[in-house]
Amino acid sequence: MPVDQIPIGTFSRITQLSLKALRLYDERGLLVPAARDLCTGYRYYTFAQIERGIRIRHLLWLGFGLSEVEVILDARSRGDVGVICDLFAQRLAATEQEVRRLHVIAETLRLQDPLNGGFHMSITEPVIKEIPALRVLSRREQGVYQETIPRLIHELCDCVYPADGRQPTARIAGPIMFICHDEEYRETDADIEVAIPIVGPVGIDASGVEVRNLPGGRFASVLYTGPYPGVGKAYERIFAYMGEHRLIPAGPTRELYLNDPHEVPEDELMTEVLFPVLEAPRSA
Incomplete structure (x- = not known):
């Protein structure tokens, strides 16, 4: 191809x-x-x-x-x-x-x-990052993006900060992220994973929550600032960059949420989009 x-x-x-x-x-x-x-x-x-x-x-x-x-x-x-x-x-x-x-x-x-x-937004120039493997608290299920992602975030945060007031044993070590496992856009049964990088032990009471190692690797990255529905423009920028530099997709994309929608206006929301990439093979 x-x-x-x-x-x-x-x-x-x-x-x-x-x-x-x-x-x-x-x-x-x-x-x-x-x-x-x-x-x-x-x-x-x-x-x-x-x-x-x-x-x-x-x-x-x-x-x-x-x-x-x-x-x-x-x-x-x-x-x-x-x-x-x-x-x-x-x-x-x-x-x-x-x-x-x-x-x-x-x-x-x-x-x-x-x-x-027409969304107010800004997108940085793409860069290539070497991302290390991460130990994450994760939950994955099928559903609608707008409903499932916020709910899974809330459930994972409850595992780290118990509602009964117990002192948390684990510590959040990076931004909350959404990992997309689908090969296509799905309206109602999207394959959605939400993960939070952690360090330290964590007690898991919630069904479906697990601790796993998220693979590292080489990623194309852009920082998108604006309402979440406009994040597709970040993917557009990344794909243009990949075409210019002969890169091909190499796994599920990640969206890292760098601030809280409850604390900042929509047009100040910051999302880092990470796309794992490989060099495209040279034609014979």
């Missing part, structure tokens, strides 16, 4: 577009793979297509339908700002109308139940 080709599963995970969606976008001509295996029909994308994939995902998140996304991307390729501004104005008006509708519903429910009362 050429170094500038990304398998559909990896492309799915980076852009957060499901395989089903990518196949649909291929059929519609919205996001056509750069290459296809002649024998298997397996799709491959390029580093340059990551931006378009993330843009599609962002427009869908804003509430545009696929037909509108096609119009916006076509207008963008032609430099037709007027069409794009009109569609965004229409979407804004529809969103504000929906907000007003939901506000009315919320107020109605509150009165009837008296008993129950």
Whole structure:
């Protein structure tokens, strides 16, 4: 596989577009793979297509339908700002109308139940780091990212700082991290591992929590500052760097959370993205 080709599963995970969606976008001509295996029909994308994939995902998140996304991307390729501004104005008006509708519903429910009362971001230039092996407290399960990651973090922290007030025996030795084991983006059954580097003994009462050694190695690293949903731009930067330096992925990615979302505004959240890499083999 050429170094500038990304398998559909990896492309799915980076852009957060499901395989089903990518196949649909291929059929519609919205996001056509750069290459296809002649024998298997397996799709491959390029580093340059990551931006378009993330843009599609962002427009869908804003509430545009696929037909509108096609119009916006076509207008963008032609430099037709007027069409794009009109569609965004229409979407804004529809969103504000929906907000007003939901506000009315919320107020109605509150009165009837008296008993129950474009991201701002920055990304550093990628660097290569040699990361040592780490002893971590870990929990891994399937679920939805937005719900599962915060819950697993809370459960692991409870193991280190017992709720009954006992003195902790282990000490946290690094940032909390999320490790992604999927080859593709999954909406409801993502393979999620959360880990905390520790030193010292730890008593484990929670089911599914274990102490394990996390392998070290050579990693491409970028520091992303901004809301968590925009972290895909960090992966885009890393993949561009990997393409320029003939590097290929070599294992699960890690996201290290360097500050607390309860203590800083969203646009000040700091996430280090680590991608294990190897030198791409030279063509004969």
